[in-house]
Amino acid sequence: MNCDIADIADFIExxxxxxxxxxxxxxxxxxxxxxxxxxxxxxxxxxxxxxxADEVPEGYRFMTDKVGSxxxxxxxxxxxxxxxxxxxxxxxxVKMAVVxxxxxxxxxxxxxxxxxxESSSCSEIVYSLIxxxxxxxxxxxxxxxxxxxxTDTARFCSRSxxxxxxxxxxxxxxxxxxxxxxxxxxxxxxDSKRLAVEKRLLEHMxxxxxxxxxxxxxxxxxxxxxxxTPDDTEGINEVIDRIKGVGIGxxxxxxxxxxxxxxxRTSAKYNADRFCALFGGGGHRYSxxxxxxxxxxxxxxxxxxxxxxxxxxxxxx
Ligand SMILES: [Mn+2]
Numbered sequence: 001m002n003c004d005i006a007d008i009a010d011f012i013e014x015x016x017x018x019x020x021x022x023x024x025x026x027x028x029x030x031x032x033x034x035x036x037x038x039x040x041x042x043x044x045x046x047x048x049x050x051x052x053a054d055e056v057p058e059g060y061r062f063m064t065d066k067v068g069s070x071x072x073x074x075x076x077x078x079x080x081x082x083x084x085x086x087x088x089x090x091x092x093x094v095k096m097a098v099v100x101x102x103x104x105x106x107x108x109x110x111x112x113x114x115x116x117x118e119s120s121s122c123s124e125i126v127y128s129l130i131x132x133x134x135x136x137x138x139x140x141x142x143x144x145x146x147x148x149x150x151t152d153t154a155r156f157c158s159r160s161x162x163x164x165x166x167x168x169x170x171x172x173x174x175x176x177x178x179x180x181x182x183x184x185x186x187x188x189x190x191d192s193k194r195l196a197v198e199k200r201l202l203e204h205m206x207x208x209x210x211x212x213x214x215x216x217x218x219x220x221x222x223x224x225x226x227x228x229t230p231d232d233t234e235g236i237n238e239v240i241d242r243i244k245g246v247g248i249g250x251x252x253x254x255x256x257x258x259x260x261x262x263x264x265r266t267s268a269k270y271n272a273d274r275f276c277a278l279f280g281g282g283g284h285r286y287s288x289x290x291x292x293x294x295x296x297x298x299x300x301x302x303x304x305x306x307x308x309x310x311x312x313x314x315x316x317x
Contacts, residue, residue: 003112005125008098009132011112016046019074021094023087024053025230025261028151028186030081031060033100033126035067036144037080040130043138047072053089057231059186063144079108081122081148083282100125105273105282117284120160123148124168139176146177147186154238155187159268159286186235193232200226201239201251208304211245212311215304217252217260217296228255237287241265248275248307254296262303264288275310279303 012018020037022030034050041048049069056064077096083103085092099110102125104117119125123145130137137145149169153161156169173179190198197218205216216239218228226232233253240249240263249265262279265287266272272288281290292299 002114002116005114005129005132008100008112008114008129009134011098012041012044012046012133015076015097017072017075018046018048019051019071019077019094020048021051021077021079021082021088021091021096023082024089026052026054026056027081027234028060029121029123029148031056031064032144032146032148032151033080033122035064035069036123036130036141036148037078037100037126038069039067039138039141039144040133040135042068043135044133047074049074051091053091054230057234058229059231059234060147063140063147066140079110080126083107100129102284103282104284105277107282118160118162120158120162120165121149121152123152124165127168127172137172137175139178142172142175142177143182146172146179147182150183151186151235154235154241155183158241160284193226193228196226197222197228197232197236198239201236204300205239206300206304207243207246209247209308209311212247213250213304213307214240214243214246214248215250215252215300215307216240217300218254219296220254220257222296223253223255230255237263237265241287247311248272250300250303250307252296252300252303254299258293258295260292260294260296260299262290262292262299264290270311270314275307278306278310 020034022034038048038050078098079096084107096110098112099108101115102119106115127145201216207214247267251263253261264272276288276290279290
């Protein structure tokens, strides 16, 4: 059961000493929502820091370095953009007082839990919370939140985009977000490394089941050969999301040998959260993920079959 967003604002007002946790392999939404919230807490003269099991990707540091987030022994945990405790890595056993998220399958237990699956990004929710807290939104906060929105929605192209997304984007733009350069930097321009990664993904792409299933992978060997960093694969799921007519798109990444991270994108007809649940994962209606052991190539093959079966079952209902 969700609490009211005003309850979270009250809890923050009445307390001090917050650590804002966000998921490992952080993306723009995790980074944007966490650091914007830390800035808002600091603006309220609260002690606050952002915490993640992994480092903030290089590409976001021009913003996060300005936040001045220094780790300390916090009294209260706040988790943002994180669907389940295991996504916090080494911090998975930290007790959260507040959970703010947009993953339907959110499995956290917290006194103040606010999960809005219809929200296209967590940054959008954090934006509402900061307004509820009555904190003026600085241009750095606006940049961070706008980054969360455009990266999580693949520049307003994901199926979860709605009028609230555009309203938040518009207001953040009015509050000083550098929309053009952030949009180009995070969702449009690609360097040669990124193009090489995409080329490899297209080479590995198999489209089966009458065009309904698209599966591709980056093997551990590809990661080594192309020296792929997490920065090079930010938003890379667009390669499986932008193919016309595909019902289930799957991308398998084997950054650590024998350990695969799987991303799934679906069309309106198939539920990504339910498909990923078959492999112990989860997510949203149109996007999800899971993890499994094996080589990327064999996992890709197995998932291609599983996706075909899932589609047949769904279509026969
Ligand atoms: Mn998100």
